[in-house]
Amino acid sequence: MVASAEKPSFICMGIESTAHTFGVGIVGSDEKILADARDMFLPEAGMGMVPRDLSEHHTAIAADTIATALKEAGLAMDDVDVVAFSQGPGLPPCLNVGAALARYISLVRKIPLVGVNHPVAHIEIGKLTAGPSDPVVLYLSGGNTQVIAYAEGRYRIFGETMDMAVGNAFDVVARLLGLKSPGGPEIERLAHEGAYVEMPYVVKGMDMSFAGVVTDAKRKAKDGVKPADICFSLQETCFTMLTEVTERALAHTNNKEALLVGGVAANKRMQKMLRTMCEERGARMKVVDSKYSGDCGAMIAWAGVLAYMSGQRTLPKNSGIIPKWRTDEVDVTWMR
């Protein structure tokens, strides 16, 4: 369907299904994002997410999401040359939906399969959309919180959460305040009307803890502290912890650039705090394009392009999901 003169040398379809979002992205080897279709499972206000419900959601909307992505790109399934999928980390029932589908597409179409590490995909879509660089990365999402920098073939983790991810902490607090899902944007909205009340600030070396602020927020809500004050203080406390660790990583690595990625990167207060810190130490601050900050198929497709171009292929026998795949276990062959 694409005229051969304009067709990039190959087209990669990426399937994302680690947690709440089922996404299908299509990216060309010429770095163009041709499609990014997604559907996010949204629980009712006050309810959490059950992995089985998420996987049933993904299964139900998978075919439609693929059709939407192909339509958006103006392509047919026959135009797709490589299929990439989120192989981990994530919730096993959710990961299995994307993995099975990608394996099936690869088998039926006889095209290569590439298993992608989800956090690495967040980093790479950040670099693609914010401009190429070799930054200290602050990766903040619903399932992960890590301060990362590249060294010798791997994205090394300099600091991370010791318990829950910051996005998850926001979602849990939002839920206990009766706010709608996803909680992060609601916390950000309410925080504009809030004032500071002290919350537990826990940084140990380069690692952080967010479980304490959640317990404290629960207690404060019960004691009648205004929801807006809880939201404001939650943001100030968590974001200051994250900025402190990122600043230390910049100092240790002598790096002059910070890149903010992951769903929480959309938060304007987080962006401002990080930007101020960077300016004070003469570093640049970049942030992923907000269209691609949350989980999406485009980031998996782009990471698939990079991995495929550097020779990576995932054989069917190695295509099982890796629910606890860490960022620093990935061979970043395209940076060598």
Ligand code: AMP
């Ligand atoms: P991801 O797992 O990367 O898709 O990111 C989803 C997480 O980002 C969820 O925990 C959301 O609540 C959070 N999030 C999205 N937008 C914002 C925002 N503006 N402020 C804080 N957290 C946010």
Ligand code: MG
């Ligand atoms: Mg994510």
